[in-house]
Amino acid sequence: MTDSEKLNIFQKFTYTVVKYTELFFYKLGLKVGTNPKRTILLCWIFVIISSLGFLRFRQEKNPLKLWVPPYTTFIRDSEWLMSTVERGFRVQSLIITGDDVLTPEVFKNLLEVHEQVRSSITADHVTWNDVCFKIPKVDKQLIKLFENVNKTQSTKEKEFDPSVELNPGLYCSFIEVMKDECFERSILELWDFDRSKIESLTKSDILNVINNYNVDSIMGRMKNYRELLGNIQYENGTIVKAGAITNTWWVNINFSTVDMDKVGNMAGTADWASEESLSWELKFLEIMENASKFIKNNYYYEAGRSFGDISNSTMFQDIHKLILGVFIMVVYVQLVISKFNYVEARVILGFLGLLTIGMSFIVGCGLCSLFGVFYGPVHTSLPFLLMGLGVDDMFVILACWNEMDEKTRHLTIPERIGIMLKHAGVSITVTSITDVVAFIIGSSTILPCLQSFCIYAGFSVLMIYVFSMTFFTACLVLDQERIDAGKNIICVQQKKFVPNQCSQINYTNKVFKAVYSKVIFTLPGKLVVILITIICLGFSIESSFKLEKHFDPNWFVPEETHLAKYIEVKRQFYPSYGFNAGLYLGSINYTHEINNIKRMVDDLEAMTNITTNVISWVDPFRDFVFDNYHHDIYNESLDEDRFNIFLSKFLFSPRTALYQANFQFERKLECGVPAPTIQMSSIEFNFKHFTHPREFIPVMHQVRNIPNTSNFTTGDKFSTVWSKIFATWITDEVIDIEVIRNLQLALACVMGCTILLIADWQVCFWIFVCVLITMVNVCGFMQRWGLTIDLVSCIGLELAIGLCVDYAAHIGHTFLTVRSGSRTERALETVSTIGSAVLYGGLSTLIGVFMLSQSDAYTFRAFFKIFFLVILFGLFHGVVLLPVILSWIGSKPYRRHNLIPQMETEMT
Numbered sequence: 001m002t003d004s005e006k007l008n009i010f011q012k013f014t015y016t017v018v019k020y021t022e023l024f025f026y027k028l029g030l031k032v033g034t035n036p037k038r039t040i041l042l043c044w045i046f047v048i049i050s051s052l053g054f055l056r057f058r059q060e061k062n063p064l065k066l067w068v069p070p071y072t073t074f075i076r077d078s079e080w081l082m083s084t085v086e087r088g089f090r091v092q093s094l095i096i097t098g099d100d101v102l103t104p105e106v107f108k109n110l111l112e113v114h115e116q117v118r119s120s121i122t123a124d125h126v127t128w129n130d131v132c133f134k135i136p137k138v139d140k141q142l143i144k145l146f147e148n149v150n151k152t153q154s155t156k157e158k159e160f161d162p163s164v165e166l167n168p169g170l171y172c173s174f175i176e177v178m179k180d181e182c183f184e185r186s187i188l189e190l191w192d193f194d195r196s197k198i199e200s201l202t203k204s205d206i207l208n209v210i211n212n213y214n215v216d217s218i219m220g221r222m223k224n225y226r227e228l229l230g231n232i233q234y235e236n237g238t239i240v241k242a243g244a245i246t247n248t249w250w251v252n253i254n255f256s257t258v259d260m261d262k263v264g265n266m267a268g269t270a271d272w273a274s275e276e277s278l279s280w281e282l283k284f285l286e287i288m289e290n291a292s293k294f295i296k297n298n299y300y301y302e303a304g305r306s307f308g309d310i311s312n313s314t315m316f317q318d319i320h321k322l323i324l325g326v327f328i329m330v331v332y333v334q335l336v337i338s339k340f341n342y343v344e345a346r347v348i349l350g351f352l353g354l355l356t357i358g359m360s361f362i363v364g365c366g367l368c369s370l371f372g373v374f375y376g377p378v379h380t381s382l383p384f385l386l387m388g389l390g391v392d393d394m395f396v397i398l399a400c401w402n403e404m405d406e407k408t409r410h411l412t413i414p415e416r417i418g419i420m421l422k423h424a425g426v427s428i429t430v431t432s433i434t435d436v437v438a439f440i441i442g443s444s445t446i447l448p449c450l451q452s453f454c455i456y457a458g459f460s461v462l463m464i465y466v467f468s469m470t471f472f473t474a475c476l477v478l479d480q481e482r483i484d485a486g487k488n489i490i491c492v493q494q495k496k497f498v499p500n501q502c503s504q505i506n507y508t509n510k511v512f513k514a515v516y517s518k519v520i521f522t523l524p525g526k527l528v529v530i531l532i533t534i535i536c537l538g539f540s541i542e543s544s545f546k547l548e549k550h551f552d553p554n555w556f557v558p559e560e561t562h563l564a565k566y567i568e569v570k571r572q573f574y575p576s577y578g579f580n581a582g583l584y585l586g587s588i589n590y591t592h593e594i595n596n597i598k599r600m601v602d603d604l605e606a607m608t609n610i611t612t613n614v615i616s617w618v619d620p621f622r623d624f625v626f627d628n629y630h631h632d633i634y635n636e637s638l639d640e641d642r643f644n645i646f647l648s649k650f651l652f653s654p655r656t657a658l659y660q661a662n663f664q665f666e667r668k669l670e671c672g673v674p675a676p677t678i679q680m681s682s683i684e685f686n687f688k689h690f691t692h693p694r695e696f697i698p699v700m701h702q703v704r705n706i707p708n709t710s711n712f713t714t715g716d717k718f719s720t721v722w723s724k725i726f727a728t729w730i731t732d733e734v735i736d737i738e739v740i741r742n743l744q745l746a747l748a749c750v751m752g753c754t755i756l757l758i759a760d761w762q763v764c765f766w767i768f769v770c771v772l773i774t775m776v777n778v779c780g781f782m783q784r785w786g787l788t789i790d791l792v793s794c795i796g797l798e799l800a801i802g803l804c805v806d807y808a809a810h811i812g813h814t815f816l817t818v819r820s821g822s823r824t825e826r827a828l829e830t831v832s833t834i835g836s837a838v839l840y841g842g843l844s845t846l847i848g849v850f851m852l853s854q855s856d857a858y859t860f861r862a863f864f865k866i867f868f869l870v871i872l873f874g875l876f877h878g879v880v881l882l883p884v885i886l887s888w889i890g891s892k893p894y895r896r897h898n899l900i901p902q903m904e905t906e907m908t
Contacts (some may be wrong), residue, residue, distance in 0.1 A: 057369040064582070085680060169672065199650050360463035392844060393472075417477055436458050457799070490823075520884065551732055579685065610702060645677075747772060758809070767808040793862055
């Protein structure tokens with residue numbers, strides 16, 4: 001009866017897996033060792049062919065397609081708004097602060113800024129007038145003339161409205177000749193931006209006008225100028241001073257012409273804008289940067305492009321630091337793999353090993369591009385992850401080679417390579433396949449950027465595995481031929497070469513053997529290791545329950561930037577105004593649904609703890625119709641014809657013309673003509689400041705529930721509440737579910753892969769335990785280090801699974817291949833042979849990501865923290881805890897088989 005016939009089912013499975021995987025890698029080693037140059041050539045041909053995929057390379061810059069789940073109502077609403085609303089606006093802001101900003105000096109400073117902005121022109125000849133958000137300009141003197149005429153001809157006790165009182169033909173003739181003007185919200189408008197008036201102002205003049213101006217004055221714009229003041233102080237109900245004053249300029253957006261591939265940035269954080277508006281906003285920032293020449297108070301500013309520019313530059317401005325990290329990695333690899341003599345120094349092989357990583361990245365990106373997968377902003381960190389994984393594989397291969405080199409010197413190089421790959425190939429396969437599977441699981445996420453990243457990472461890691469087994473092994477063959485021939489690193493023959501004794505000693509292995517045999521594998525040492533594990537696990541479990549899901553886009557903005565200072569000052573002086581939002585209604589039957597719309601507006605206004613500054617056209621329109629036509633539309637619906645006539649007059653009335661911006665019609669609105677069919681109308685409002693998902697996620701659902709209960713019965717029935725910040729809030733809402741789901745699936749797949757490839761239940765279980773404890777430690781100490789669950793940390797945790805599996809899997813597999821001795825002796829042999837390679841691999845990953853810690857970019861800093869924790873705990877559990885466990889209750893070694901008779905006889 002043969003050995004295989006004496007085994008139970010699982011033992012037969014183990015025997016078969018070990019036999020045929022070793023056979024495969026032995027034959028692969030023989031083939032590569034026999035034809036190294038052909039192998040290298042084939043690898044390069046494959047790289048060149050794969051790089052053709054870059055012809056379809058596409059970098060996604062649209063934030064909606066990067067950071068938001070694609071099948072959400074937010075995406076549906078965003079697409080509807082973009083296709084329906086022809087124009088929007090971007091706001092440029094200036095805040096001046098001081099003990100009191102209601103002074104002649106501050107107003108003169110504001111006037112200087114106003115004039116510089118209005119007269120600005122860019123290098124490509126874009127002016128303020130070319131890009132500004134325009135509204136009809138109303139001539140106040142003309143309206144006053146109308147009012148005087150009306151006072152002599154009418155005794156009606158109501159405000160004069162020329163759109164109603166005057167002959168439509170006469171009034172519309174004036175409207176048609178009116179020019180549009182650029183919209184600017186400025187307190188200087190109370191003095192018509194007139195330099196002579198503003199320069200002659202006194203403090204008392206300013207206070208008198210501000211305290212007594214008519215909010216409902218003729219000018220048809222947003223006229224509550226007190227909203228522009230911050231930290232207002234009153235005496236006897238009148239304003240006496242203010243600590244801040246705001247001025248805003250509105251830039252037009254034509255959504256139909258925006259091309260995010262042109263105006264977006266590599267970080268995927270740019271907002272919608274035209275190329276012309278971006279050019280002008282750059283000029284605006286230049287004006288603000290130089291404003292210190294005439295503004296003596298503290299001032300703060302932002303442009304529409306500020307966030308996109310700063311977040312993008314922060315993410316990519318530290319490339320020089322990352323290049324330094326690569327250089328350090330090159331030096332480190334040389335120190336690890338080389339023996340310190342002229343012949344056995346593997347300088348060229350080290351560079352070729354790093355080249356393997358570059359080849360893998362190119363092929364991975366080329367194949368992903370070929371299949372139409374977009375490249376995202378966080379993908380920039382991928383080369384540093386690959387560097388850690390690729391160097392790890394290189395160290396394992398060389399560790400196995402050095403371990404068996406002396407025992408097989410009399411064999412040919414191809415045979416020695418085959419024997420080396422017999423062990424190293426299986427070990428690397430276990431770690432690589434688990435990494436790839438973890439990324440495949442991650443690619444099933446609903447978050448587009450994370451999905452794309454996992455696909456790119458999966459392909460790239462797979463190619464590192466393939467090229468390590470082929471290209472790097474072939475390079476090792478050529479390098480070993482050079483060494484065996486006695487040639488130095490530049491291939492010059494060294495006559496009578498005798499290596500110095502120091503270079504032949506593996507000090508790392510000796511240190512490992514001494515530390516483990518005399519400290520860690522003693523009973524007190526083992527107890528200390530278990531105690532440290534339990535204590536860290538206890539702290540981590542407690543902290544993991546405190547780990548919060550939260551992401552603030554302002555984390556992308558470094559504190560020293562102008563935008564960060566502006567955001568802080570705005571929160572300080574204007575605490576009640578948070579993010580902009582709107583209630584948007586589609587092509588419903590407005591004549592029949594006006595009461596439903598009124599109820600929705602009332603619900604918004606009633607949420608005083610959530611919303612503020614609700615700007616609705618509904619009540620003003622009702623008052624306009626009631627005052628002028630004595631019809632209460634809340635009690636009796638208008639027929640469609642009269643509704644359109646009254647709406648047209650309402651939107652051309654000087655007092656209510658500002659509401660034109662709240663409507664989108666099938667065709668252009670014309671004076672004197674009934675309003676066309678409404679495609680969209682909006683009610684604008686602001687959220688109050690919310691800083692945490694516990695606050696803003698329930699708030700988002702509350703306001704979005706208002707249109708959900710609208711009960712519209714006519715028209716297209718479309719209604720929604722939309723805000724740009726919802727993109728972040730929605731991601732915050734689902735991110736923890738995605739993280740837990742992905743980690744659970746990845747852990748399950750890790751367990752499955754290790755069982756299939758290592759084929760030992762007990763060792764696979766302990767590998768799984770090490771990975772699980774490592775992930776709990778990482779999550780717990782993330783919370784202690786100030787990190788939260790967000791998209792960035794979600795990606796980091798996806799990578800963590802693959803990294804921490806490597807350390808334990810190498811140790812576990814090697815333990816099963818050591819056949820002689822007690823469990824403790826086998827564990828000692830394991831850490832003495834492969835432990836140094838695993839440690840070096842972990843340190844290489846740390847070196848690869850260390851420079852990320854020096855970056856100002858939140859993404860890179862977060863990645864560094866997570867990788868550092870993964871490496872720290874992964875190495876401890878894989879290289880310390882697992883050998884301790886195996887020395888106590890480790891499995892029996894793999895059963896011998898007659899796969900390679902010559903190898904068995906030579907190495908026993």
